Amino acid sequence: SLDQVIETVPGVNVTRSSGYSAATVQIRGSNTFQGGGIGTRVNAFYDGFPINTPETGGIVWTNVNMNAADKVEVVKGAASTLYGSAAMGGVVNVYGSLPEKFEIKAGINGGFYDSPPDSDQSEYRKDHTPWLWNSYVGIGNKTDKLNYSLLYTHSEDDGYRENSQTLLNDVKLKARYDINSKQYFQLTSFYNETEAGYVSTWPYDFGPGGSFIPHPERAYDLVDDVYADDIVSRKNALVGLNYVNLLSDDLSLDARMYYTRNDYRIDYNPTDTVQRFPAFSPFGFYIYDREPGEFNENQANRYGAGLKLDWRASDKHRLLFGLDGNLVDLASTQYRPDLPVPGELGDIKEKNFALFIQDEFKMTDRLTALLSLRYDFSGINADEVTYLDYSASPTKPWLAPVVTADIENKSVDAISPRLALNYKATDDMSFRASAGKSFRAPTLSERFVRDAGLFVGNPNPALDKESMTGYEVGFFKNFNDKVSLDVAAYLNDYKDLIESRNINPVPPHFPIIFMYENLAKARIWGIETSLNVRPSDIFNFSIGYAYMNAKDKTDREASLAGDQNPDPDWLQYRPEHTASVNATWKATDRLTLNTTGRYVSKYKAVSTYPNPEGENYPGGFIVFNAGAKFQATDNLGLSLYCQNITNEQYEEAEWYRSPGRSFILGLDFVY
Numbered sequence: 001s002l003d004q005v006i007e008t009v010p011g012v013n014v015t016r017s018s019g020y021s022a023a024t025v026q027i028r029g030s031n032t033f034q035g036g037g038i039g040t041r042v043n044a045f046y047d048g049f050p051i052n053t054p055e056t057g058g059i060v061w062t063n064v065n066m067n068a069a070d071k072v073e074v075v076k077g078a079a080s081t082l083y084g085s086a087a088m089g090g091v092v093n094v095y096g097s098l099p100e101k102f103e104i105k106a107g108i109n110g111g112f113y114d115s116p117p118d119s120d121q122s123e124y125r126k127d128h129t130p131w132l133w134n135s136y137v138g139i140g141n142k143t144d145k146l147n148y149s150l151l152y153t154h155s156e157d158d159g160y161r162e163n164s165q166t167l168l169n170d171v172k173l174k175a176r177y178d179i180n181s182k183q184y185f186q187l188t189s190f191y192n193e194t195e196a197g198y199v200s201t202w203p204y205d206f207g208p209g210g211s212f213i214p215h216p217e218r219a220y221d222l223v224d225d226v227y228a229d230d231i232v233s234r235k236n237a238l239v240g241l242n243y244v245n246l247l248s249d250d251l252s253l254d255a256r257m258y259y260t261r262n263d264y265r266i267d268y269n270p271t272d273t274v275q276r277f278p279a280f281s282p283f284g285f286y287i288y289d290r291e292p293g294e295f296n297e298n299q300a301n302r303y304g305a306g307l308k309l310d311w312r313a314s315d316k317h318r319l320l321f322g323l324d325g326n327l328v329d330l331a332s333t334q335y336r337p338d339l340p341v342p343g344e345l346g347d348i349k350e351k352n353f354a355l356f357i358q359d360e361f362k363m364t365d366r367l368t369a370l371l372s373l374r375y376d377f378s379g380i381n382a383d384e385v386t387y388l389d390y391s392a393s394p395t396k397p398w399l400a401p402v403v404t405a406d407i408e409n410k411s412v413d414a415i416s417p418r419l420a421l422n423y424k425a426t427d428d429m430s431f432r433a434s435a436g437k438s439f440r441a442p443t444l445s446e447r448f449v450r451d452a453g454l455f456v457g458n459p460n461p462a463l464d465k466e467s468m469t470g471y472e473v474g475f476f477k478n479f480n481d482k483v484s485l486d487v488a489a490y491l492n493d494y495k496d497l498i499e500s501r502n503i504n505p506v507p508p509h510f511p512i513i514f515m516y517e518n519l520a521k522a523r524i525w526g527i528e529t530s531l532n533v534r535p536s537d538i539f540n541f542s543i544g545y546a547y548m549n550a551k552d553k554t555d556r557e558a559s560l561a562g563d564q565n566p567d568p569d570w571l572q573y574r575p576e577h578t579a580s581v582n583a584t585w586k587a588t589d590r591l592t593l594n595t596t597g598r599y600v601s602k603y604k605a606v607s608t609y610p611n612p613e614g615e616n617y618p619g620g621f622i623v624f625n626a627g628a629k630f631q632a633t634d635n636l637g638l639s640l641y642c643q644n645i646t647n648e649q650y651e652e653a654e655w656y657r658s659p660g661r662s663f664i665l666g667l668d669f670v671y
Contacts, residue, residue, distance in 0.1 A: 104137075266295060
């Protein structure tokens with residue numbers, strides 16, 4: 001999957017709960033972990049078309065099928081100039097494949113999750129082995145003018161944790177038609193449906209003063225049976241059309257239009273009775289309180305278009321001009337300006353527009369400058385928001401008063417400049433430096449979210465845009481054909497950083513009442529290194545390491561949980577150290593062996609279950625994977641993978657156990 005492909009890139013950190021429930025990616029500490037990927041500061045594109053959901057900004061991982069992908073590219077650092085709002089941390093670009101000749105391909109792989117250690121006491125895994133399997137079939141061809149690829153994929157997973165089962169059906173169609181040698185149309189499209197369990201944390205008991213007593217020894221179980229029938233369903237679609245015209249040897253045009261559809265629904269209670277947890281609440285309220293048939297749902301339609309002109313003005317200047325925009329029409333049970341009515345969808349609309357220009361200036365034979373400037377506008381069609389103010393009655397939410405307030409920043413705009421220099425000192429060594437500003441408009445979910453499953457929240461009528469000023473220096477050295485080294489250092493200063501906070505004013509500040517606010521100031525800086533070694537044509541390996549320092553620079557604690565964390569000033573869910581290793585050995589002409597490893601240091605700050613000792617915090621793990629591919633014939637390939645070789649028991653998200661060891665056997669056929 002895409003998240004597994006990019007998780008070993010230095011500076012990239014992927015955080016997942018279980019199954020399809022929640023996952024997010026951060027680049028250089030760009031964002032925290034939150035359900036639905038809310039507030040993701042990384043943009044993702046499939047053939048240049050957005051695959052982030054327009055309401056939360058989260059990346060929909062199931063939109064990318066690696067069986068249909070040709071290349072994955074990670075752009076680190078502020079990329080707002082070309083890629084727009086939300087690309088403060090970076091960009092993930094995925095390019096779909098097209099065949100060079102007629103081909104039929106098909107494959108199937110299946111496997112199982114190994115048993116947890118003997119110390120585990122989970123009921124779900126007693127005498128139960130979860131299985132998973134995936135199959136695909138595709139056809140493609142290239143003729144004189146037409147090139148196309150059609151692929152269907154089906155996958156099922158029993159779920160390594162209780163209620164983490166998944167089901168996926170995905171269809172992808174990509175086609176290119178050459179009008180002549182200078183013009184072509186390209187179609188990129190997909191449709192997928194998923195259904196999965198919506199998991200809760202591992203079990204816990206209630207302690208004094210609103211505290212929780214966790215039970216990680218039962219990490220594969222749910223906290224209570226009321227969560228066992230929670231189901232999350234998605235439907236995602238993209239239709240994107242490109243028209244490219246090489247107008248002359250020095251000028252080209254790239255025009256595009258697209259439509260995306262993202263449906264997301266959580267069904268909480270399919271029974272005929274009210275479901276509550278705990279059955280007898282020590283707090284006077286229920287953490288889980290769902291009426292029969294209760295659900296949350298989003299239906300997002302996005303209509304977009306863009307235009308780029310690439311002009312080589314002279315031997316020294318290559319200019320890029322562009323504009324793009326989109327309209328978002330969202331129907332949602334909770335991301336809405338009016339007071340939600342159970343079972344009914346409200347409406348909110350958002351419009352976004354941008355202009356940009358870039359000059360690639362070849363100053364000398366060895367020095368190149370990239371100067372870019374972008375203007376963005378984002379606005380919504382609401383003047384006020386109505387909500388229940390839970391902070392006024394934290395322990396008795398049914399007494400929360402209704403509040404209506406004017407939205408102070410219904411539209412935001414920003415100018416984002418950037419300057420980058422690249423100096424090629426020698427044929428095998430180059431230096432680079434860049435400085436720039438970027439911005440992100442608040443998402444519809446950050447403006448209006450009220451229900452996070454475990455906790456409730458207040459919309460923030462004063463929420464504003466956030467901005468970042470980023471700096472980077474680095475160098476690349478190719479010592480010979482066999483060894484290369486890349487080192488980069490960065491500093492990102494955030495202004496008005498949007499993060500969620502606990503606004504419960506009553507000690508011990510439980511239950512948590514969250515609100516998204518603009519932090520006054522935050523600074524994230526770090527160093528990344530990547531060493532690639534290829535001692536021979538049959539063996540290569542790479543090692544990556546990243547250090548990150550992520551601090552709130554205001555006089556308030558940055559975390560949702562505040563001073564209950566070991567380091568209250570540390571931004572939540574930003575690991576200080578990460579490292580990765582990748583080794584590949586082509587043992588024979590037909591057999592290739594590969595192993596990967598990943599290290600993530602223990603987190604210093606979390607959002608939901610903090611404690612001064614950092615007990616049961618995510619991170620602090622090393623995970624190794626191994627695989628073998630054998631090309632039995634020119635048309636038939638076999639593969640065997642072992643994920644998490646040592647059966648490491650670890651968490652990427654608070655109180656969500658990650659998968660243990662699994663084995664997968666695959667068969668791939670190409671004709």
